[in-house]
Amino acid sequence: MARAPSSILIFLRQNPRARQNPNTQIRYHTTETKECDFTEVAQQICKIIRTKPRWEQTLPSEYPSFNFSDPQFFTELLKLQKNVLLSLRFFFWLRSHNGFSPDPISCKALFSALVEAKACNAAKSFLEHTSFSPEPASLESYIQCLCEGGYIQDAIDVFYRLKEAGVCPAIMTWNAALSGCLKVRRTDIIWKLYQEMIECGVVADVDVETVGYLIQAFCADNRVSEGYELLRQVLVNGLVPENAAFNTLISGFCKEKQYTRVSELLHTMIAKNCVPDNYTYQGVINWLCKKGKGLEGLRVFNDLKDRGYAPDIAMYTTMIHGLCTMGWLGEARKLWFEMIEKGYHPNEYTYNTMIHGFCKIDNFEEAKTLYKEMCNKGYKETTVSYNAMMTGLCLHGRTDEAYRLFQEMHQKGIVRDLITYNTVIQGFCKEGKIVESMNLFRELLAQGLQPSAYSYTPLIEKLCQVGAVQEAKGLWNDMKNIGLEPIVGTHDYIIIGLCDQGDAAEGMEWFIEMLNSKLKPKQDTLGILVECLTQRDRLDDSLLVLEFMFRTGYALEKGICHSLVNKLCWEDNHFVENCLGEILEGK
């Protein structure tokens, strides 16, 4: 049996406070001069450092004969002392006293204990303040510990340390790192790590967990389809990722309005016996609501409740949002209170959803009350909360108020994003304030924001309406030049604008262009085009358009029909018969 340092016993005897402890008293009486094992001494030290906050002063360096240098002693202490941070403190104290020089065994035991206790900072500081160099297996655990604590950069450093030592970590360690990166939204590091995985050949060990993280990383980077592709590949290979992968894809596709994919994913889940969880149900309800089947969403939601399942805050928020979209504010409000009753307090999402709901039905009183409540609860005003109010205001012809908020955002330093600009541009256009709209549009570009097709459309529409077709065409070209596809209906505005100016020839060109692009002009647009062509005596073209209209199932307004027939009769009776005959046959 190893010899215990007798000095500790002297210390205990001389320290009255320590002696009040029954255990120490026993030691005092029975082991004063005898030998005792490390366990006993470690027990005593353990108790002291646990119960005496200022033990550093009562375990003074005046006892130079302390000899704790035997690795067994510290290892013993570590086993007994459940609070590893206290052990670390004792370790550092020991080191600065009595010539205690940390031995590798103690160091390893302490480091492992710190890592096991997920004490990232303590482990980091331990490595920094000692010359201890853990072996690869310890470093792998350390990586996992760092990742869980969110210290990704430190974890990556350790990865490179291992790499330099020629060690390729196990798949578990890689997975921990991938998971950690996801948590702090560092997908850039994920892809770098994945590259490393390929290089060191560990990809052969990739498991469902890895696949799940990679799929989530794709989704986080808005590369949902690539994530889906990966899922399909691993399914072929017989691997079924965990629900999280499916759920993330469902939510990603829901955002992209790829509802067919959502449906496919749900079918796959069923086929693979994946039991739906909170996230799946939330995704399903969201999917149903977003594709206009809010009623079905509500049924799923109510079924869940009937089955004794308690929806959580996100599910409530999704359902409230769905009901608001359907205009069922009363039902939405009922769920709001039900949710609160069940102990879920509205979060930022819930507030914004409900506020937006009230704005949409022109109930700004209620919206503003909720807005204030949200601020009072400590939720910050955000781009989203402002946008919600502003879209509501613009929707109800209160663009000036919206614009005041737009300026307020700037004063408060809240970022104005593309949606903010598009909303106000659209609002101004709707009220015919084209100059203001154009100014905002230029400001949008000046801010370095990438405009979307929806930034251009209201401007093009309004410019055409006020006869500024050339300017509209200029915007159209700008839009095409930066690779944006015009949204449905934009061609129509230009055709109508051209016809309004009597430019039937160019109107016809745009019509042909639409046909070539497989786009379908609106009925009214074509009516106007026919009328314009007729007035300009371009009867062949009129009939061409007319033929398209009949083929599409469109009707021609009586007045326009009359003037066309009149014109045709005036020109050449026989020709009319032929053409109309052909058109009717074609029908």
Add this chain to the structure above:
DNA sequence: CGGCGGGGCA
């Protein structure tokens, strides 16, 4: 592990 909010032709 994660999900929920603001826009968008008629």
